[in-house]
Amino acid sequence: MNDKISEQLIFLDNNATTRVAPEVIEAMLPFMSELYANPSSGHSFGRRLGPFVEHSREQVAGLIGAQSTDEIVFTSGGTESDNWAINATLQLQPEKRHIVTTRVEHEAVRHVCERYEKSGYEVSWIDVNRDCELNLDQLEAAVRPDTALVSVMMANNETGVLFPIEEVGRIVKEKSNAIFHVDGVQAVGKVPIDLKKSEVDLFALSGHKLHAPKGIGVLYIRSGLTLAPMIIGAMHEKGRRAGTTPVPSIVGLGTACELAQQPGIHDAIQHMRDRFEDAVLGSIGCAQLNGTKYRSKRLPNTSYISFANIEGESILAHLDEKGIYVSTGSACNSGTHTASPTLRAMNVPYAVAMGSIRFSFGRYNQESDVDYTLSHLTGIIDNLVAMSPFNS
Numbered sequence: 069m070n071d072k073i074s075e076q077l078i079f080l081d082n083n084a085t086t087r088v089a090p091e092v093i094e095a096m097l098p099f100m101s102e103l104y105a106n107p108s109s110g111h112s113f114g115r116r117l118g119p120f121v122e123h124s125r126e127q128v129a130g131l132i133g134a135q136s137t138d139e140i141v142f143t144s145g146g147t148e149s150d151n152w153a154i155n156a157t158l159q160l161q162p163e164k165r166h167i168v169t170t171r172v173e174h175e176a177v178r179h180v181c182e183r184y185e186k187s188g189y190e191v192s193w194i195d196v197n198r199d200c201e202l203n204l205d206q207l208e209a210a211v212r213p214d215t216a217l218v219s220v221m222m223a224n225n226e227t228g229v230l231f232p233i234e235e236v237g238r239i240v241k242e243k244s245n246a247i248f249h250v251d252g253v254q255a256v257g258k259v260p261i262d263l264k265k266s267e268v269d270l271f272a273l274s275g276h277k278l279h280a281p282k283g284i285g286v287l288y289i290r291s292g293l294t295l296a297p298m299i300i301g302a303m304h305e306k307g308r309r310a311g312t313t314p315v316p317s318i319v320g321l322g323t324a325c326e327l328a329q330q331p332g333i334h335d336a337i338q339h340m341r342d343r344f345e346d347a348v349l350g351s352i353g354c355a356q357l358n359g360t361k362y363r364s365k366r367l368p369n370t371s372y373i374s375f376a377n378i379e380g381e382s383i384l385a386h387l388d389e390k391g392i393y394v395s396t397g398s399a400c401n402s403g404t405h406t407a408s409p410t411l412r413a414m415n416v417p418y419a420v421a422m423g424s425i426r427f428s429f430g431r432y433n434q435e436s437d438v439d440y441t442l443s444h445l446t447g448i449i450d451n452l453v454a455m456s457p458f459n460s
C-alpha cells in the first residue's frame with residue numbers, strides 16, 4: 069500500500085496490462101449509474117440493457133473477424149477463457165487423450181496442460197528456436213488422429229513473436245479432427261485478426277490488454293461447436309457461461325475494440341518501439357534482442373532485450389526509481405534465480421536470460437517517453453556492468 073509511485077510515470081509494461089481508455093470509461097459510466105438494471109430481468113428497465121450488450125458483441129466480433137456474434141461468449145478474462153477452452157475440449161472427446169501445445173504458452177494454458185499430463189494425458193510440447201519461432205515440422209509430426217486438442221498462442225507475451233496460426237490450423241485439420249485453440253490474449257488489439265478465414269475453433273481474449281477494464285474477456289467458439297459450460301448457474305450467455313451479465317465491462321470492451329481499430333495508432337506505437345529498440349541495440353554493448361529480428365513477425369509494441377551478465381531485477385529497480393515501469397524475464401524465488409520458461413525454451417544462456425527486460429509500448433506512450441527512458445537506461449546499465457562480478 070505504501071509503494072511510492074514516482075511523479076514521473078513512464079509505463080512500458082503494456083503487455084502486463086493497460087490503462088483503461090477515457091473513451092472506455094465514458095462509455096461505461098451510464099451503466100454504473102442510471103442504466104444499472106440486470107439485463108436478464110423481465111421488466112422493461114432490464115430489457116433496455118440487452119441491445120447494448122449485443123452491440124458490444126458485434127464490436128468484438130468485428131475486431132477478430134468472427135462470422136457471427138453467436139460465436140462470442142463473455143467471460144471474466146483470458147485465464148477463464150483458456151481454462152474453459154481446454155477443459156471443455158477434453159471433456160467433449162473423452163476417448164482422445166493426446167494434447168499438442170507449445171513450451172512457451174502462458175501459464176493459463178501451460179499449467180492446465182501440465183495438470184492433464186500428470187493425470188495421464190500425453191502432451192507433445194512443441195519447441196521454439198533461439199528466435200522464439202515455432203518448430204512447425206515438429207508440430208506436424210506430433211498431430212495425429214487421437215489428438216483431442218492443439219493449443220498454440222497467437223503472440224508470445226514475452227518476446228511478442230507471432231506464431232503462424234493459419235498454417236498451424238491447416239496442419240491440424242489435415243492431420244486430425246482435433247479442436248484448435250488459440251490464446252489470442254496478447255495479439256488482440258495489436259495486429260489484424262480474421263478468424264473466419266482461419267481454422268481456429270476456440271480463441272481467447274482479455275479486455276485489460278486493450279484498454280478495457282480487468283475482469284472481462286471473451287471465448288470465441290466457432291459456430292457448430294458446442295462446449296459444456298465451466299461456470300454453472302443460470303442461463304446467461306445462452307446457457308454457456310453463467311453469472312450476472314457485467315454490462316459496464318462488456319460495454320467497455322466493445323468500445324475498446326473500436327478504439328483498437330483507430331487508424332494510425334499502431335504505426336505510432338511501432339515507431340516508438342522501433343526507435344527505442346534500434347537505439348538500445350545500437351548503443352549498449354551487452355544488449356541482445358530476444359525473439360526474431362524480423363519485425364513483421366513480432367507484435368509492433370514489444371521489445372524484449374537481455375543485458376548480459378547483469379540482473380534484470382536490478383535493472384527493473386533502477387528504472388523504477390526513475391518512474392519507468394517494465395517487466396523482467398527471470399524471477400528470484402527465495403534466493404534462487406530462474407529464467408522464464410520462454411527464455412529456457414529458446415535456449416538463452418542463463419547469464420543472458422537473467423538480465424532480460426520486456427519493454428512493451430502502448431497508446432498512451434509518447435516519443436518523449438522513449439527519449440527519457442534512453443537517457444537513463446544507458447547509465448543504469450553502465451553502472452550495473454561496472455558492478456557485476458561477471459565482468460571483472
Ligand code: PLP
Nearest residue numbers: 145146147174176225253254274
Ligand atoms: N494469455 C496470455 C498470452 C497472457 O499474456 C495473459 C495475461 O498476461 C493471459 C493469457 C491471462 O489473461 P488474464 O489476465 O485476462 O486472465
